[in-house]
Structure formats: structure tokens, C-alpha cells
Amino acid sequence: MTDTTSAPLRGISPRTGEPVGDPVAVSTATDVDAAARAAARAFPVWSAVPAADRARALDAAADALDAARDELVAVADAETALGEVRLTGEVGRTSGQLRLFAEVLRDGGHVQAVLTPADPATGRPDIRRMRQAIGPVAVFSASNFPFAFSVAGGDTASALAAGCPVVVKAHEGHPATSAAVARVVAGALREAGAPEGVLGLVTGFEAGAALVNHPAVKAAGFTGSQSGGRALYDLAAARPEPIPFYGELGSVNPVVVLPGAAAERAREIAQGYAQSLTLGTGQFCTNPGLLFVPEDGALVDAVAAEVGAATTGAMLTSRIRDGYRARVAELDETADLHRLASGSAGDDSFAVAPRVWRLSLKSFADRLDTLAEECFGPAGLVVTYPDLESLTEVLASLPGSLTGSVHAAAGDAAAAARVVTALRHRVGRLIHNGWPTGVAVCWAMHHGGPWPSTTAPLHTSVGATAIDRWLVPISYQDWPDDLLPPELQDANPLGVPRRVG
Missing domain, CATH: 3.40.605.10 (Aldehyde Dehydrogenase; Chain A, domain 1)
Structure with missing residues (x-):
């Protein structure tokens, strides 16, 4: 680093794309x-x-x-x-x-x-x-x-x-x-x-x-x-x-929906997912980037409806916006990924639209190294799984994340225990019937996790x-x-x- 004087820094309004604030x-x-x-x-x-x-x-x-x-x-x-x-x-x-x-x-x-x-x-x-x-x-x-x-x-x-x-x-x-x-x-x-x-x-x-x-x-x-x-x-x-x-x-924060929960409250789960995915235009390290759902049932359609109806606002900087757009374009061209839903972008200069794709558990596992990467913004993958055994095998292979979430009904207790066994060494916080966005500041909180979520x-x-x-x-x-x-x-x-x- 030298002592060469650089131009002062100025903030850029995500609403207008124009400089704001005093130079620093x-x-x-x-x-x-x-x-x-x-x-x-x-x-x-x-x-x-x-x-x-x-x-x-x-x-x-x-x-x-x-x-x-x-x-x-x-x-x-x-x-x-x-x-x-x-x-x-x-x-x-x-x-x-x-x-x-x-x-x-x-x-x-x-x-x-x-x-x-x-x-x-x-x-x-x-x-x-x-x-x-x-x-x-x-x-x-x-x-x-x-x-x-x-x-x-x-x-x-x-x-x-x-x-x-x-x-x-x-x-x-x-x-x-x-x-x-x-x-x-x-x-x-x-x-x-x-x-x-x-x-x-x-x-x-x-x-x-x-x-x-x-x-x-x-x-x-x-x-x-x-x-x-x-x-x-x-x-x-x-x-x-x-x-x-x-x-x-940052992290992909896997969310698993078990069959009983998917059958009992598909719309509620879909609404919660869309809200968590788009909160703050998806610009949280706890954004739910991976959603694992059963192959059968109405949950996939409910997710498509909720995300499709969502409108998101501005991203924080033009660099973050451009990075999101590039990753979305890359995922759009990825084999076996099917666009499930695309919401709307607001009117702000740095606004982007939410996007989710659907793929099978096998397709995800075949490309795990590239698909289990964080997309910073309101984008996620909906991965459909055929059975618990194949699901837990893939979960145990995920990269480290800050959180792992499990949505379960009363009849899902045994399955939830198996999912937790697969996730507990891959995440820093386990969430039951909730969403990863929102980190409580308290004595018991652990906001960390295995690489690459933290060093x-x-x-x-x-x-x-x-x-x-x-x-x-x-x-x-x-x-x-x-x-x-x-x-x-x-x-x-x-x-x-x-x-x-």
C-alpha cells in the first residue's frame, strides 16, 4: 500500500444509482x-x-x-x-x-x-x-x-x-x-x-x-x-x-421439510420460505438457499406460487447486484435445473427479482460441488427427494453452513432425528419448524459453522x-x-x- 491519494469514497444510492452523502x-x-x-x-x-x-x-x-x-x-x-x-x-x-x-x-x-x-x-x-x-x-x-x-x-x-x-x-x-x-x-x-x-x-x-x-x-x-x-x-x-x-x-443454510409437515401445512411453509428467501432482498448470510422437499405433494406448487407473487427491492451495491445477476444467469443455463418461479423486481436502480429452481436430489448430488454454493440474494434451489435414506446421505455431504432447519409434524419425529444426525456436524445452529433468517443476540446463540461458512x-x-x-x-x-x-x-x-x- 502506498501513500498515493485516491479519490474520496461516496455512497451510491441503491434507489437511484446516484452518489449520496458527504465524501469520505x-x-x-x-x-x-x-x-x-x-x-x-x-x-x-x-x-x-x-x-x-x-x-x-x-x-x-x-x-x-x-x-x-x-x-x-x-x-x-x-x-x-x-x-x-x-x-x-x-x-x-x-x-x-x-x-x-x-x-x-x-x-x-x-x-x-x-x-x-x-x-x-x-x-x-x-x-x-x-x-x-x-x-x-x-x-x-x-x-x-x-x-x-x-x-x-x-x-x-x-x-x-x-x-x-x-x-x-x-x-x-x-x-x-x-x-x-x-x-x-x-x-x-x-x-x-x-x-x-x-x-x-x-x-x-x-x-x-x-x-x-x-x-x-x-x-x-x-x-x-x-x-x-x-x-x-x-x-x-x-x-x-x-x-x-x-x-x-456466508452459507447455503439447508432447510428440510419432512413428509408429515409438507402434507399438513404446505401453504404455511411455502409462505415462510418465500418471506425468508426475500427478506432484505435475500442479503443475509442465513438466507435459505437450499430447500429439500418430498417429491410428491402440493408443497412445490405452493412454493412456486408464493415466490412468483413476491416483489423484492434494491440490493446494497451495484457490485452485489451484478454478482447476483451473473449467478442467476449461470443457474438458468445449468442442466437439469428447471425454473420454478420468478418474482418481480421493484423500481429501484439496484432492484432484482427473486428466483427459484427445481431439481431432483440425484441431479443435485451429481453437481453438489457447484450447486451448493451461496447465491447472495433472493435465489434458491428446491430439491425434491424420494426417500429419507437418500436424503440423509446427501445432507451429510453438504458443505458447512451457519444453520440447518427441519420442518416436522408430530409423526415425523423419527425422521427428524435422522435428519439432525446428518446435519449436526455440518451446521452451527439447528432450527425446528422455523427459518434461518434472524439471529437472536443472546448468551446461548452460536452464529458460526464449519468451513466454508466460517474460518x-x-x-x-x-x-x-x-x-x-x-x-x-x-x-x-x-x-x-x-x-x-x-x-x-x-x-x-x-x-x-x-x-x-
């Missing part, structure tokens, strides 16, 4: 270096701030976001066309994530304190273990969530909670939104006593690679395409000092345990009590949950 300067190599170095200077200060004080700072940032909601929603709507209702809810989700991690800090269990007393009989020393912040973190904003997976999203909230300063690489699709959120959140953190550099922002395509390669950065979080995530993952692994790279790369299936990017990615263990052997961290001292002054033994 593209970061130079010097800018990226300055942000990373500032984060490195902030790290020893921020990581030493007591958990209760970090929690108050996160609450302050959440309050500031809520106070600036109307301003932020207006800027984001101009750049994304996601609408006031959706974006207002997303600001609330984002502030809610910050407050969740404030709760995580007050609980204290995230440090996983373990005390193993000395045993003179065996000569075992006194060993005490906990987790601590890994260091400055790079976060890559997502295109489809300008708030909840972006500058102040879950990656940032969890890293700040862990004690890690964050440098965010803004997404090119919403540069003005990113700058506005960074201003609000950084200001709130500063007023709450956080050090300068605890939250930084860089922009421009080249800034991403420079950030991952910067020696001050000790871990990275990413939400985006498989190709982009894999390229950055490889950079992180190839550094002189390799760093963990937590990428959420690190052990971890989640949503929910309380997202903090685990930014913590590393350390053990203290035979240290005097007064020199131990409070979490490991005999008196446990912070009252954190601990295991002794």
Missing part, C-alpha cells in the same frame, strides 16, 4: 499505520481498565448510539435503501449488543478463572489460570448490516469488552454511515474515560490488507464473501507473526461467547497472592465465577 477520504498507508499504532498505545491502558469500568463505557456508547439514532438512520438509508423501520431496529440491536457485553463483563465468567492449589504430596505447584485480552483487533465491516455488523457491531463490541482496542475497516457501500457511527461511539468512549486510539477507522480497499499485515494487530474479525475472507485469512496466516482470523463467509467453527460472531475470540489464556504458578490479578486472588474481590480443583 480514503486512508493512506500512513493513516493505517497511525491507527494501528494508536491502538497499540491504547492496549495496555484499556486492557488494564477494570471490567466494571469497561462495562460502563460500553453502556455509554450504547446510549450515544440510541441518542443519535435518527441522524444515523437517515445517513444509512440514503446509502443502503434498507428503510427506516429496518435500520431503526438495527440501531437498537447494535446498542443492545454493546449492553450485552457490558453484562458479560459484570458477570465475569468470560475470564474462566481456575485455581488448582498446590499439593505437597505430589510436588504439584499452585497453578491459577485465566484469560486476558489478545491485543489490538482489526474488524471488517459487512455490507448488509451497516450498524450491527459494522463499525459498532458485534465484533467491535466483543473485542472492546475483552479489553482490545479496535481498528475498523469501513465497508465501501456505506462510508458516510461508518464515519458517523465511528464519531458517535469514539466520542462516547472518550467521554467515559477510554484512551485515545481505542476505536479507529480506516477506509478504502487497500487498507484491509495493510491492516491485517500490520504488526500491531493481533487478531481480525471479518464478515463478507468467501473469496475476500479467504484472501485475508491467507494473509493473516502468512505474516511473520501469524494471527487468528475469524471470518464469517473458525469453534467460535461465534453473535452472542455473549463472541468475546472468546479476543481472549487468550495465561497461567500463574506459585505467585504471591498480592501480585496476582484480582480474579485469581484468594479473596476473589471481584466475585467472578471460579473453579477450584
